[in-house]
Amino acid sequence: EAEVAQSPRYKITEKSQAVAFWCDPISGHATLYWYRQILGQGPELLVQFQDESVVDDSQLPKDRFSAERLKGVDSTLKIQPAELGDSAMYLCASSPSDYSGNTIYFGEGSWLTVV
Amino acid sequence: AQSVAQPEDQVNVAEGNPLTVKCTYSVSGNPYLFWYVQYPNRGLQFLLKYITGDNLVKGSYGFEAEFNKSQTSFHLKKPSALVSDSALYFCAVRDRGSTLGRLYFGRGTQLTVWP
Numbered sequence: 001e002a003e004v005a006q007s008p009r010y011k012i013t014e015k016s017q018a019v020a021f022w023c024d025p026i027s028g029h030a031t032l033y034w035y036r037q038i039l040g041q042g043p044e045l046l047v048q049f050q051d052e053s054v055v056d057d058s059q060l061p062k063d064r065f066s067a068e069r070l071k072g073v074d075s076t077l078k079i080q081p082a083e084l085g086d087s088a089m090y091l092c093a094s095s096p097s098d099y100s101g102n103t104i105y106f107g108e109g110s111w112l113t114v115v
Numbered sequence: 116a117q118s119v120a121q122p123e124d125q126v127n128v129a130e131g132n133p134l135t136v137k138c139t140y141s142v143s144g145n146p147y148l149f150w151y152v153q154y155p156n157r158g159l160q161f162l163l164k165y166i167t168g169d170n171l172v173k174g175s176y177g178f179e180a181e182f183n184k185s186q187t188s189f190h191l192k193k194p195s196a197l198v199s200d201s202a203l204y205f206c207a208v209r210d211r212g213s214t215l216g217r218l219y220f221g222r223g224t225q226l227t228v229w230p
Contacts, residue, residue: 004158031216042119042205042220043159056217091158100209100216101147101166106159 002026004107006092012113018080021110024073025094033104034067034077035091043091049075082114117142119208121221128196128228136191136224138206147209148189149218150180152202159205165189176200196228 005024013019025032030051035043046065048056052072060067064083069075079086089109095102118141128134140146147166151159163174170182180191189206203225207218 006158033218040222042207042222043218044220045217048217093159095216100211100213101164102216103149103161103164104218105161106151108158109156111156 004092004094004105006090006107006110008110009108010111010113012115013082015084015114016081018078019082019112020079021077021090021092021112023075023077023092023107025075025092026105028096029094029105030072030097031095031102032069032075033093033095034075035093035106037089037091037109039088046077046090079112082112084114087112087114117208117210117217117219119206119219119221121204121206121224123224124222125225125227128226130198130228130230131195134193134196134200134226134228136204136206136226138189138191138221139187140189140206140208141187142208142210144210144212146189147211148180148182149207149209150174150178150189150191151205151207153205153223154202162191162204198228198230201226201228 032049034046037043047060047067049069067077091109093104093106095104120139149164150162163172165172165182173179203223205223206221
């Protein structure tokens with residue numbers, strides 16, 4: 001069964017350092033999402049791509065977060081500089097298209113701890 | 116604005132007994148509704164969704180959910196709980212009229228099934 005691949009699974013970084021997460025969606029999925037899940041809360045959308053274009057980044061803290069999906073396949077989420085409050089799980093997800101009834105499939109997540 | 120409420124942080128049930136995890140939602144239009152399950156340190160796994168048609172939706176691992184439009188609810192149910200069902204459960208909603216397709220999640224309900 002196809003899966004959304006994410007790396008690294010765990011990352012510990014010092015405050016003010018840069019950190020990056022990588023995601024490879026399910027093959028053929030045009031829509032890619034990055035969600036952030038803080039412990040004890042539900043996931044919240046950071047950014048949504050349709051192919052290589054950003055369609056929703058309204059909740060992305062653009063002063064320190066950036067995301068790209070250059071060829072419309074895999075994607076990278078970067079944080080620079082990291083802050084203590086960025087400690088969370090970063091979840092990548094994908095779906096076949098932007099049709100709202102499609103199921104969104106999630107990866108295993110990347111745990112970030114900022115110290 | 117879209118939102119999801121899961122009124123119970125924790126649900127405890129004995130193995131073999133029926134279980135219910137509650138979810139209510141608020142959307143500006145008509146909803147697509149989803150349930151996901153999360154095991155410790157893992158990503159979200161899709162359980163089931165309501166798109167249209169029969170209000171009773173059947174999903175993975177024997178779970179089902181009933182869409183109630185008048186009560187704006189989408190409660191998750193299972194006739195006979197297993198210890199292995201113990202996990203964190205998330206309800207999510209999408210406005211089918213939205214062009215962006217963002218999923219809004221509840222805070223999650225921790226289900227514990229004791230032997």
